[in-house]
Amino acid sequence: xRAAIMPVTPLQQNCSLIWCTQTMRGALIDPGGDLPKLKAGxxxxxxxxxxxxxxxxxxxxxxxxGVLAEELGLPIEGPHEADRFWISRLEEDGKRYGMNSxxxxxxxxxxxxxxxxVGALTLDVIHCPGHTPGHVIFHHAPSNFAIVGDVLxxxxxxxxxxxxxxxxxLLDAITGKLWPLGDxxxxxxxxxxxxxxxxxxxxxxxVSDTALGR
Numbered sequence: 478x479r480a481a482i483m484p485v486t487p488l489q490q491n492c493s494l495i496w497c498t499q500t501m502r503g504a505l506i507d508p509g510g511d512l513p514k515l516k517a518g519x520x521x522x523x524x525x526x527x528x529x530x531x532x533x534x535x536x537x538x539x540x541x542x543g544v545l546a547e548e549l550g551l552p553i554e555g556p557h558e559a560d561r562f563w564i565s566r567l568e569e570d571g572k573r574y575g576m577n578s579x580x581x582x583x584x585x586x587x588x589x590x591x592x593x594x595v596g597a598l599t600l601d602v603i604h605c606p607g608h609t610p611g612h613v614i615f616h617h618a619p620s621n622f623a624i625v626g627d628v629l630x631x632x633x634x635x636x637x638x639x640x641x642x643x644x645x646x647l648l649d650a651i652t653g654k655l656w657p658l659g660d661x662x663x664x665x666x667x668x669x670x671x672x673x674x675x676x677x678x679x680x681x682x683x684v685s686d687t688a689l690g691r
Contacts, residue, residue: 483518485515486510486576488509496524506531509537526549529552533612534556536571554583557587604650607645618658621661623662631672632680656678
């Protein structure tokens with residue numbers, strides 16, 4: 478498995494291209510905008526896209542996912558259906574923030590415990606509500622690797638002051654669902670640099686073992 482990060486939109490959201498080195502087939506995770514940049518990056522990589530994966534329904538993560546899916550004839554998988562609220566208001570949010578954004582209907586909503594395939598790879602789907610109610614993360618156990626969207630960042634956690642956010646749900650998702658995946662798991666967050674769960678357990682001001690009194 479390989480991954481490349483392509484930041485998009487004025488919010489510098491980490492769109493990830495992941496692919497199977499055996500088949501050179503891949504997926505874009507959270508193609509929120511800047512579609513010419515994303516298509517050029519995929520072309521340069523030599524990867525054949527087979528689907529789009531979405532972690533959650535916020536505009537910077539999926540505002541142009543539906544447009545890209547139509548242009549390239551790709552299915553969209555994710556997020557959890559609890560984020561239908563956010564996806565339904567993408568056009569409204571786009572106008573508010575001056576960004577291209579369009580609502581869409583995923584080909585497949587994802588639930589906790591589901592799997593998604595990319596080439597010969599199989600990734601586990603883990604529902605991690607809090608930042609949004611339908612947020613999911615994608616975990617590839619053989620690679621000790623995860624794409625976590627806006628659940629967790631290097632040194633921080635996702636905001637929970639948006640509609641339908643829940644701070645305790647987010648803390649529970651991080652400690653109860655991410656930490657058990659292992660300290661040596663490297664993750665790509667929705668914004669900013671990569672880190673490991675072990676590093677965040679040591680140093681994150683919000684969810685380190687020390688911060689949580691553990």
